Amino acid sequence: MAGLDGQRILLGVSGGIAAYKSAELLRRLQDAGAEVRVVMTASALHFVGATTFQALSRFPVRSSLWDEAAEAAMSHIELARWATRILVAPATANVVAKLAQGRANDLLSTLCLASEAPVMLAPAMNRVMWAHPATRANVATLQARGVEFIGPGEGDQACGETGAGRLLEPHQIVEAVRAACVPPRLAGRRVLVSAGPTFEDIDPVRFIGNRSSGKMGFAVAVAARAMGAEVTLVAGPVTLPTPAGVRRIDVRRAAQMRDAILSELPGHDVYLGAAAVADYAPAETLPQKIKKSGETLRIDLVRTADILAEVAAHPKRPRLVVGFAAETQDMEGYARDKLLRKGLDLIAANDVARAGQGFESDDNALSVFWRDGRHDIAHGPKPRVARDLLALVADHLEAKA
Known part of the structure; x- marks a missing residue:
């Protein structure tokens, strides 16, 4: 061989x-x-x-x-x-x-x-x-x-x-x-990746968050760098070390992630939105800890900005915008709806209801959709899944050339 x-x-x-x-x-x-x-x-x-x-x-x-x-x-x-x-x-x-x-x-x-x-x-x-x-x-x-x-x-x-x-x-x-040892197919490309959760503060003690560990997004950043790309990683609150050769920007809230991504967007060839950004945030962050009182507690939530849709519609939009969809049912239906509704080029979907993949796991499996196609990436360690995804991204970039 x-x-x-x-x-x-x-x-x-x-x-x-x-x-x-x-x-x-x-x-x-x-x-x-x-x-x-x-x-x-x-x-x-x-x-x-x-x-x-x-x-x-x-x-x-x-x-x-x-x-x-x-x-x-x-x-x-x-x-x-x-x-x-x-x-x-x-x-x-x-x-x-x-x-x-x-x-x-x-x-x-x-x-x-x-x-x-x-x-x-x-x-x-x-x-x-x-x-x-x-x-x-x-x-x-x-x-x-x-x-x-x-x-x-x-x-x-x-x-x-x-x-x-x-x-x-x-x-x-x-x-x-x-x-x-394959040639660096993303050499000369600039890739922007978002990873991890966002934490939306209720008071100085409590927040609304999700179970994203950031492992998949970090693996995507590592894979892009290994393929020769210049990589910027916008990371939510995770404890993962910064990948070698990757520039990292740390944020906490959805609004901070939006500002960082839109600020970094110009000049990038690819955006991969792997972050699990909160859809809703408390309408008000209280300055002091809420004390336990009644049997129920009401917190008003407001919609956060749709970062992925903003990136896809941005006048300085990257050549390829890749979204992620973590679903628990009808994965393909929800993923394709998100793909079309937000104007994405690709969307990588996974079934987080399945044991051993998705949030907090070291493994994953993805089904990647575009308007007239689909590619399934088999279950395996997130670094390998990320490499397969980036190979598909490279295919689509080359097709656009």
Whole structure:
């Protein structure tokens, strides 16, 4: 399988039983046209020997920062500059945690921090470790920084358990690397993304909000940046880290989000409105906390501005305006109505009533509609769904050229 010609891949091998698959992965990367050099952690050397990787790659295998011969010329910096892409396979829970924390206490973690090359991690660990909240938080942190995860797969594990955490097969990893190395189809484009909820204050203590985590919008921003776009992200109140290379504007209320988006709009080629903007806000925000009194409490709400419709009708409208629709019933009917009523080019709809996708989830599935077409993006991790969506956006931009 070709497709990696000219790629210089630094293959990191960390200490898990799945490290035995890394030798086949190395050979398949070479068969696809890549030049590969290998860095192993000290733990990896307990599972597989360096000699095998040295013979296959035809380059010395590095495993220590304290190699006097190599480090006399700052070899780790040379390696960091040499790589066009860093691939860690297997990536253990320990490696994921170290990279999320920005630690650099061995050669592999130091290279990941010292290189400007994209980083891809192929996790391999026990299913409980993969599902642990600490691991999930570390994965989310790295994804927000632009690190791409390949897998893990599901199935039988070396520990005797069954579940998510298996290293994907070498051919699957190579295919993911090949897909990530496609030309930057949004190079030279300016993309504006809105993400997260808005909070509409009732008093200094309470607000009206929604369950949007911002993960989908942030994944869209990361995907657009990875495809070469200049990206501005208008974010509601979320705790996600700013994606690498993305300019971020933080807002809280719908009115603030509207002002920020309309101010940034001129000169952008694409607007993707992934934010879950409040449709209504309190007519008045009280200066003091409302005290509990009667059995009921009435709060008057007023409509907020329709940001998406304003963007679509704006005299400096982007070439492509993409809306989002989170629905719980008749998804296509409501999405197509919104598409036509607001004058959008595309609308990405998802069924948030389905378990395991949409709000607060790490996964999603989208059905994208336009006036005379539809494209379904299969259920999967939000970063992958975002990449598929941006590929469709690129298709439509190129069709408009």
